[in-house]
Amino acid sequence: MFSGSIVAIVTPFKGGKVDEKALENLVEWHIASGTDAVVPCGTTGESATLEYDEHYRVIELVIRTADKRIPVIAGTGANSTDETIMMTKKAKKLGADGALLVAPYYNKPTQEGLYRHYKAVAEAVKMPLVLYNVPGRTAVNILPPTVARLAEIENIVAIKEATGDMKQVSEVIRLCGDRITVISGDDFTTLPLLALGGKGVISVTANIAPREVSDMCRLWNEGKYEESRALHYKLEPLNQAMFIETNPIPAKTALALMGKIREEFRLPLCEMSDANKEKLKKTMKGFGLIR
Numbered sequence: 001m002f003s004g005s006i007v008a009i010v011t012p013f014k015g016g017k018v019d020e021k022a023l024e025n026l027v028e029w030h031i032a033s034g035t036d037a038v039v040p041c042g043t044t045g046e047s048a049t050l051e052y053d054e055h056y057r058v059i060e061l062v063i064r065t066a067d068k069r070i071p072v073i074a075g076t077g078a079n080s081t082d083e084t085i086m087m088t089k090k091a092k093k094l095g096a097d098g099a100l101l102v103a104p105y106y107n108k109p110t111q112e113g114l115y116r117h118y119k120a121v122a123e124a125v126k127m128p129l130v131l132y133n134v135p136g137r138t139a140v141n142i143l144p145p146t147v148a149r150l151a152e153i154e155n156i157v158a159i160k161e162a163t164g165d166m167k168q169v170s171e172v173i174r175l176c177g178d179r180i181t182v183i184s185g186d187d188f189t190t191l192p193l194l195a196l197g198g199k200g201v202i203s204v205t206a207n208i209a210p211r212e213v214s215d216m217c218r219l220w221n222e223g224k225y226e227e228s229r230a231l232h233y234k235l236e237p238l239n240q241a242m243f244i245e246t247n248p249i250p251a252k253t254a255l256a257l258m259g260k261i262r263e264e265f266r267l268p269l270c271e272m273s274d275a276n277k278e279k280l281k282k283t284m285k286g287f288g289l290i291r
Contacts, residue, residue: 001128001157002071002098002181003199004036004221005214007206008044010252011058012261018054020061022261027065029260033210034218036200038062039100041075043137044204044248049266056090063095073130073202077102081117088125098128100160100202105138111146122153129155134162134185144171151180160185160202166192173197187213187239191232194220204242205235207251208258208289234287241283244276253280257290 007030012022030038040062041047041055050058059074066072074091076099078084088099103109104117122129131150133142141163150156161169162185169189173182173196184193184201193201194217206213212231219228242250246269253272256263257280263271272280284290 002037002073002130002183004217005034005206005210006037006039006073006183006200006202007035007210007213008039008042008202008204009062010207010248010255010261011041011045011047011050012252012255013264013266014262016264016266018050018058018061019262020057023058023061024065026255026260027062030206030210031066031069034214035070035206035210036214036217037071037073037097038066039073039075039202042100042132042202043075043102043134044207044251045075046248046266046269047075049269052087055087056094059091059096060094071097073098073100075100075102077104077132079104079106081120084117084121085124088121088127088129092125092127096127098130098157099125100130100132102132102134103138103140103142105140108140111143114140114142115146115149118150118156119153122155126155128157130183131156131159132162132185133159136162141168144168144175147172147180148175151176157181158183158199161189161193161198162186164189166196169193169198170196187242188236190216191220191229194228204247204251205238207248208242208254208284209235209238209287237283238287241280244279245272250276250280253277254284254289257281257284 012019074096076087158181216231
């Protein structure tokens with residue numbers, strides 16, 4: 001259901017509020033550049049600092065702008081099961097094609113707790129759900145046996161795997177087979193994950209190089225492995241640059257340098273250090289994104 005290059009889109013701000021026009025322009029650019037789907041209000045979209053009304057407005061704007069041309073997978077995960085259900089119901093009502101559910105953070109639930117959390121959401125909201133496993137952010141790892149249990153639930157259709165652990169990815173695919181789609185959650189692991197049987201990436205780098213990330217996934221799926229691999233190596237410096245500071249600081253800084261959004265964040269995130277900004281500029285110039 002969800003595959004290829006899926007952008008974890010940034011949330012542009014202007015004067016402390018969501019820059020709606022810039023967001024709409026970004027979505028149009030992604031569609032024109034071959035992006036396969038878009039995720040608003042994920043980690044890269046600074047969801048943790050959006051008020052509920054802002055969160056829903058961003059989802060609504062992206063859905064309206066995409067206008068069914070590509071799927072919209074709304075980020076609606078929270079560390080409370082009731083809150084996750086509430087937000088996911090709202091995303092469905094707004095017309096989202098699916099929901100991305102980050103593992104409950106800070107609480108550090110057990111594997112049984114994780115299973116019950118996702119099962120409760122799946123039972124409460126009948127729409128395609130994507131698990132999001134990112135232990136570096138949440139302090140909890142959705143282990144392969146738990147993923148396999150969740151894959152038995154009809155509307156849990158995919159998992160965004162951001163552990164960076166290809167052994168774990170391999171075990172998930174071995175246990176689940178075609179019962180769940182595995183998607184990379186780290187740009188640098190996209191190609192190896194595709195080689196293991198994954199279907200795409202929810203990408204940070206696609207924010208600034210949508211055509212190249214899309215082409216890399218498409219070429220692999222067409223069996224053009226050498227061409228896809230060449231794009232992987234071309235993208236690697238950008239992939240690394242996107243994480244020289246906390247995501248989405250580098251992505252938003254890069255988009256500002258490209259003239260697509262303002263360089264504005266919401267505290268506790270702040271502007272990139274001058275030294276790292278120079279490194280980012282150098283990488284972008286090498287890729288041809290800026291002069």
